[in-house]
Every structure is written in C-alpha cells, then in structure tokens.
Amino acid sequence: MSPGTKVTREVLEAGRGRLRVVGRAGVGIDNVDLQAATEAGCLVVNAPTANTVAAAEHGIALLACMARNVSQADAALKAGKWQRAKYVGVSLVGKTLAIMGFGKVGSEVARRAKGLGMHVIAHDPYAPADKARAIGAELVSFEEAIAKADFISLHMPLTPATSKVFNDESFGKMKTGVWIINVARGGVIDEDALVRALDSGKVAQAALDVFTVEPPAKDSKLVLHENVTVTPHLGASTVEAQEGVAIEIAEAVGGALRGALAATAVNAPMVPAEVLSELAPYVSLAEKLGRLAVQLVAGESGIKGVKVVYTSARDPDDLDTRLLRAMVTKGIVEPVSSTFVNLVNADYTAKQRGMRIAEERVSHDNAAAEAPLESIQVRLSHVQSKFAGAISDGGDIVVVGRVKYGVPHLTVVGPYEVDVSLEGNLILCRQIDQPGMIGKVGNILGRRNVNVSFMSVGRTSRGKQAIMAIGVDEEPDKKTLEKIGAIPAVEEFVFLEL
Numbered sequence: 001m002s003p004g005t006k007v008t009r010e011v012l013e014a015g016r017g018r019l020r021v022v023g024r025a026g027v028g029i030d031n032v033d034l035q036a037a038t039e040a041g042c043l044v045v046n047a048p049t050a051n052t053v054a055a056a057e058h059g060i061a062l063l064a065c066m067a068r069n070v071s072q073a074d075a076a077l078k079a080g081k082w083q084r085a086k087y088v089g090v091s092l093v094g095k096t097l098a099i100m101g102f103g104k105v106g107s108e109v110a111r112r113a114k115g116l117g118m119h120v121i122a123h124d125p126y127a128p129a130d131k132a133r134a135i136g137a138e139l140v141s142f143e144e145a146i147a148k149a150d151f152i153s154l155h156m157p158l159t160p161a162t163s164k165v166f167n168d169e170s171f172g173k174m175k176t177g178v179w180i181i182n183v184a185r186g187g188v189i190d191e192d193a194l195v196r197a198l199d200s201g202k203v204a205q206a207a208l209d210v211f212t213v214e215p216p217a218k219d220s221k222l223v224l225h226e227n228v229t230v231t232p233h234l235g236a237s238t239v240e241a242q243e244g245v246a247i248e249i250a251e252a253v254g255g256a257l258r259g260a261l262a263a264t265a266v267n268a269p270m271v272p273a274e275v276l277s278e279l280a281p282y283v284s285l286a287e288k289l290g291r292l293a294v295q296l297v298a299g300e301s302g303i304k305g306v307k308v309v310y311t312s313a314r315d316p317d318d319l320d321t322r323l324l325r326a327m328v329t330k331g332i333v334e335p336v337s338s339t340f341v342n343l344v345n346a347d348y349t350a351k352q353r354g355m356r357i358a359e360e361r362v363s364h365d366n367a368a369a370e371a372p373l374e375s376i377q378v379r380l381s382h383v384q385s386k387f388a389g390a391i392s393d394g395g396d397i398v399v400v401g402r403v404k405y406g407v408p409h410l411t412v413v414g415p416y417e418v419d420v421s422l423e424g425n426l427i428l429c430r431q432i433d434q435p436g437m438i439g440k441v442g443n444i445l446g447r448r449n450v451n452v453s454f455m456s457v458g459r460t461s462r463g464k465q466a467i468m469a470i471g472v473d474e475e476p477d478k479k480t481l482e483k484i485g486a487i488p489a490v491e492e493f494v495f496l497e498l
C-alpha cells in the first residue's frame, strides 16, 4: 500500500475479523487509522528501513540543488535565458544544518552533511544523545535548532504533536534567509505560513518533496513560488529502495499471516529483532500459561486481577516484558472471548473487559544463567477454580512454567511441583498419593488410543494430596475422562486444551 491509499476506520470495520494485516510498503503510517486497526485486531506492519538511504539521499539532493538554484536555472536556460548573475548560489561548507527528527533518515542525512563539511545540530526529544554524538551531531532544543540553523531539514513523523510545528511563530524565530528542506511529511509545515515567510524573505528558499495534500492543487502558491524547488514525493523512489521495500513488506505480511511475530509491527509491542528471537520460546510459554490459567477458572466472579511474575537473573533494564505480558493477556482472553484476539489488541481487549494485568520481577540469584528468564508465574487473584488443586495458599489460581531445551514446560500448579511439557493437551488429576495411580490412568488412556506424551506427579508430602499432570496428544472423549474420574482415589480432574 502506498501513502495515497487511506485505510480508514470504515475500511477496517468492514473487514473486521477477516482483515488480519495491513502492510505499508514504506515508513509513514499516517494514512492508517491505527486505533481502529488495533480495535479490530488487525496488525499493521511497515517497511521501515529499506527506503531510509533513498530518502536521505533525496534530502541531500534537494539541499544541494536548492543552494545552487539548479531547478530555477535549468528552467530558465530551457526557456532561452542565460542568467549567470541571477543564479549565484550559496556554499554548504561551514554552514549550520539543523536536522529536525534524528531517526533513521535524519541520522543518515546528518552523516552525509558532515561529509559536505557542514556543522550539524539536531532536535529530537526521543533520540539517544550518544547516537548523535557518534555521528558528530549535537542534540539541541527545538528553539535552539531553528534559531541557529542556516539550513533546516525536516525528518520527523507527522503526529498530532508535529502537525504544523513550522508555522508563523517558528518561522519568526529563524535566521532571516534560512533554507528549508522537507522530505518527511507536508503536514509538519503550515504551508500558508511558509508562503508568507518566502514572500517576506524570512525563508530564502524551500525544497519540498511532500505536501499537506498530495498531489497539491495545480495553482498552489507554494508549488509555483519561484523560490521553491519541488518533487512529487520521490524520496523513496529509487530502483533499489522500491525493490528493498517490496521484499521487506512481503516478508512482514507473509510472516504475520503465518502467525510469526512481526518485528516491524506498528501497533503491537515493538521489540527489537534480537530480543524477539531470544524471547520466542518464552512468548509461547507466556501464552500457554495464560491459556491454562483461564481454563481453570470457574464461577461467575470474572477475572479481575492478573499478576505475571518473571523470575530472572537479568538486570530489569535488560528484560523487556511487554511482549510476554501481551501474550499472557492473549492466552487468558482468547479462550473466553468472542472477539478475535491477537497480539495487537490483547491489551486493549483486556482493558475493555476490566482486567488489570500487574507485573512483578523477581531477581534470581544465578549470575551464570544465560537464559533471559528462569520462570514465569501467572496468578489469577481471588477466583473460583474448577480444579481446587490449582489454588495456592493465598486463594489464587497459580501456574508457573519455564523453558527447558527450548520447550515450554509447566512446573507448578497451585502448591504442587510438576514437570510436563506444554505440547498437545493436558489432564490434571488430583488424588491421594498412593502406588499404582499412573498405571491406572495410563491404562484407561492407552485402551482408548490416547497417546501420553509426558507425565509428572507432584505431591505435598508422602501419602497426602498429589496431582498428576498428563500431556496427551489427542483429546480423550467424554467417556474416557469419566473413567479417570471414577477411579476411587481420584478426587478431581480437569482436561485443558493448550
């Protein structure tokens, strides 16, 4: 999808439940109603990196072109006018360039401008100062940037906060004869104010690739202004960038449709790719624990409080749990919700259902541990359970799991320690600890051709209460489950789908 295509609330609502992914073959997603997409559970992915260099190169091209009056002189010469005196330009070396928005494109423009011998300053409230320093650019306030610059290049996204930030007031604070370049979004400039600033000479020239309305009106004063150089949104239009963007977005959409976690998702918790691959088995564990916990709930009290406890040897700053929290939420909400729930709208849906998700981190004293997490605990507070064995001392449903050899395992149910791989389905069975129980249950399942994948017994103490956690590949029929329930020592059992 190109920026000319608008994905509005109406479009998203018409596709609700069926439209799963919107792919933006570029960076700017100001043409997608993100809130409506999130509500509809529709993932929005973009291709954020493949056109960065193209946009930066276009910014530099416009800068150089404008400083030397290339487009005006070209038009004049083609009209038969040889005007060497009229088109004396200005030099770039030693001039101060202010980069507004020091993200991917802005920083690449900075690198190139340094190569041209310019003094580079930048304004970006969210950019790390050391990244700017490494490129040789100094981060300054908005006021300082616009006041000190000879050239101002715009590289911020269009958001409510950046809409028309370049207006009469800000032009008023700039040096007289400043030069403006915009390859970001037209809407960050109040175009009428820019025309006024050009007319008064406050702004010497502007070079614009983007406009508030695209294409702009044929009689646009701005476009027709003699001190304005324009291109029709060509920032990303290089052969290399178009090919790169096409591949990037195809991979993102394909991955998202297969259920892979999209690193370029715009409306889902954003997690860097290296973190994503490290967390992948924990992501699955988090969702499965959520699923197990919710299937253990009984009664009408509803789930109000959910607590997720991460035990980790890592420094809290090194453990980004947003994705895990979203997956626990998804696991809890999905089996009990009629709406299509995914990573995108999991938090939103939980909130709509009045479900609060609290998180806690417990440090695990094992400095040698390489795994990001020791365990994840999911606790549903003050709910009734259809399996009393899942209730811990505090009256909460508690399940704990960990990743072993890359596979999620259930390791605690209520007060019982078990160890069962979370694949296939699960039967939990509570009984009085005594010999022969595994054989009895195993026999019933075996006779019905239900393959047991894993089995584990946990007990409070010898001869007291114990639970069996049995992983099964197939879903046993009702009769088989009843037979298990009818074993005299069995006090309760529950079948859980993973």
Ligand SMILES: NC(=O)C1=CN([C@@H]2O[C@H](COP(=O)(O)OP(=O)(O)OC[C@H]3O[C@@H](n4cnc5c(N)ncnc54)[C@H](O)[C@@H]3O)[C@@H](O)[C@H]2O)C=CC1
Residues within 6 Å of the ligand: 027, 028, 029, 048, 051, 052, 055, 100, 101, 102, 103, 104, 105, 106, 123, 124, 125, 126, 127, 155, 156, 157, 158, 161, 162, 183, 184, 185, 209, 210, 233, 234, 235, 236, 237
């Ligand atoms: N003309 C064209 O064809 C192209 C245009 N673009 C546009 O360029 C812009 C930048 O793209 P990228 O660098 O890839 O995005 P980016 O997300 O990497 O960088 C944007 C930067 O702007 C900063 N920012 C946000 N609010 C700000 C504010 N109020 N003041 C100053 N900085 C602020 C962010 O912290 C971020 O560092 C976007 O608007 C994008 O749509 C990108 C590619 C091609």
Ligand SMILES: O=C(O)C(=O)COP(=O)(O)O
Residues within 6 Å of the ligand: 002, 003, 004, 025, 026, 027, 028, 029, 051, 233, 235, 236, 237
């Ligand atoms: O990536 C962006 O934000 C762009 O503006 C590029 O737009 P395009 O994909 O060339 O229509």
